[in-house]
Amino acid sequence: MxxxxxxxxxxxxxxxxxxxxxxxxSELLTTDxxxxxxxxxxxxxxxxxxxxxxxxxxxxxxxxxxxxxxKEIERAGQGPVSQSNSWWKPVxxxxxxxxxxxxxxxxxxxxxxxxGPTKYAAGEVEGSxxxxxxxxxxxxxxxxxxxYLFDREADDIVDSSAD
Amino acid sequence: xxxxxxxTTQADELLVKxxxxxxxxxxxxxxxRHRDKIYARAFSMMRNEDEALDxxxxxxxxxxxxxxxxxxxxxxxxxxxxxxxNLCLDQLRKxxxxxxxxxxVLDEExxxxxxxxxxxxxxxxxxLERTELRKRIDEALGKLSVEHxxxxxxxxxxxxxxxxxxxxxxxxxxxxxxxxxxxxxxxAALLAGFKRDELQ
Numbered sequence: 029m030x031x032x033x034x035x036x037x038x039x040x041x042x043x044x045x046x047x048x049x050x051x052x053x054s055e056l057l058t059t060d061x062x063x064x065x066x067x068x069x070x071x072x073x074x075x076x077x078x079x080x081x082x083x084x085x086x087x088x089x090x091x092x093x094x095x096x097x098x099k100e101i102e103r104a105g106q107g108p109v110s111q112s113n114s115w116w117k118p119v120x121x122x123x124x125x126x127x128x129x130x131x132x133x134x135x136x137x138x139x140x141x142x143x144g145p146t147k148y149a150a151g152e153v154e155g156s157x158x159x160x161x162x163x164x165x166x167x168x169x170x171x172x173x174x175x176y177l178f179d180r181e182a183d184d185i186v187d188s189s190a191d
Numbered sequence: 192x193x194x195x196x197x198x199t200t201q202a203d204e205l206l207v208k209x210x211x212x213x214x215x216x217x218x219x220x221x222x223x224r225h226r227d228k229i230y231a232r233a234f235s236m237m238r239n240e241d242e243a244l245d246x247x248x249x250x251x252x253x254x255x256x257x258x259x260x261x262x263x264x265x266x267x268x269x270x271x272x273x274x275x276x277n278l279c280l281d282q283l284r285k286x287x288x289x290x291x292x293x294x295x296v297l298d299e300e301x302x303x304x305x306x307x308x309x310x311x312x313x314x315x316x317x318x319l320e321r322t323e324l325r326k327r328i329d330e331a332l333g334k335l336s337v338e339h340x341x342x343x344x345x346x347x348x349x350x351x352x353x354x355x356x357x358x359x360x361x362x363x364x365x366x367x368x369x370x371x372x373x374x375x376x377x378x379a380a381l382l383a384g385f386k387r388d389e390l391q
Binding site: 034035038039042044062065066068069070072073074076077078079080081082083084085086087088090093094096097098100101104106107108 | 210211212213215219222223226227230231234235240244247248249251252255256257258259310311312314315316321324325326327328329332343346347348352353368369371372375376378379382
């Protein structure tokens with residue numbers, strides 16, 4: 029059995045194979061003893077992990093742990109109430125990225141049109157920051173520069189809204 | 192009866208509702224209920240007590256700040272765990288920048304020694320008490336590489352699909368599949384190894 033089929037065998041176990049691949053692996057399992065053994069091994073690990081997630085106790089008392097969190101919450105000065113009382117904040121948070129990107133495009137287009145073509149025919153630049161990421165794309169042929177701004181913590185936000 | 196005593200009998204949903212209104216005592220009760228699970232998840236991923244403690248605290252602070260975004264479509268515990276996992280993944284990425292790419296790391300996707308390992312045919316976990324099984328799994332997880340451990344945790348403990356894991360680990364689905372495959376193979380060998388040691 030080749031490596032590709034071995035990995036497909038695992039996808040079969042996890043229910044992640046499409047119809048045709050699934051039929052192929054089902055067929056393979058009826059004839060290939062090694063495939064049967066490997067599937068049994070993978071199944072054993074899956075089942076062991078499902079029933080055996082390690083359980084740990086936090087090595088700090090409730091009071092001490094909470095006091096550190098409370099201190100940090102108070103230091104940050106941000107909480108659910110301050111956000112919920114201001115109707116414009118969620119709206120601002122939702123559209124801030126788009127607004128910033130639009131402003132970026134306008135500013136860069138303005139500079140580009142006033143300074144004429146740059147020495148770059150087309151280029152892509154990625155900027156980095158802790159919280160906000162920036163990617164710009166410039167095409168002189170199209171006489172256009174596009175700036176994408178994105179929140180690096182967007183995953184958390186997606187999680188929160190799509191929970 | 193004091194106010195704090197009342198919280199202990201309330202469901203998570205009610206505590207979340209109160210917390211959203213700024214009730215920190217309700218939030219403290221939520222922490223008290225779920226802190227061990229959140230810490231355990233952070234520890235499973237980081238394998239370092241101090242980092243796990245710091246990240247679990249950070250997760251709670253983030254949760255407080257973003258509580259308004261929690262709509263209750265999943266359980267509060269699931270939502271909290273996802274925040275914790277994202278923080279751990281960020282930290283692991285930062286840590287990775289500081290560690291040199293070794294041959295072992297490069298072998299994660301292609302299999303390395305796991306390609307040569309014979310299939311484990313006897314179930315080494317059969318007949319083990321739950322506590323013993325957990326202990327062995329914890330020890331085995333500690334011996335896996337960061338990439339293998341992370342993919343196993345996300346798939347087996349978090350029940351995430353390949354696509355979702357790929358998104359979170361910022362890699363392709365193919366990479367997730369091969370990492371998961373070799374992680375499981377190594378896990379099988381480690382569990383079988385523990386059994387052999389015991390027999391000897």
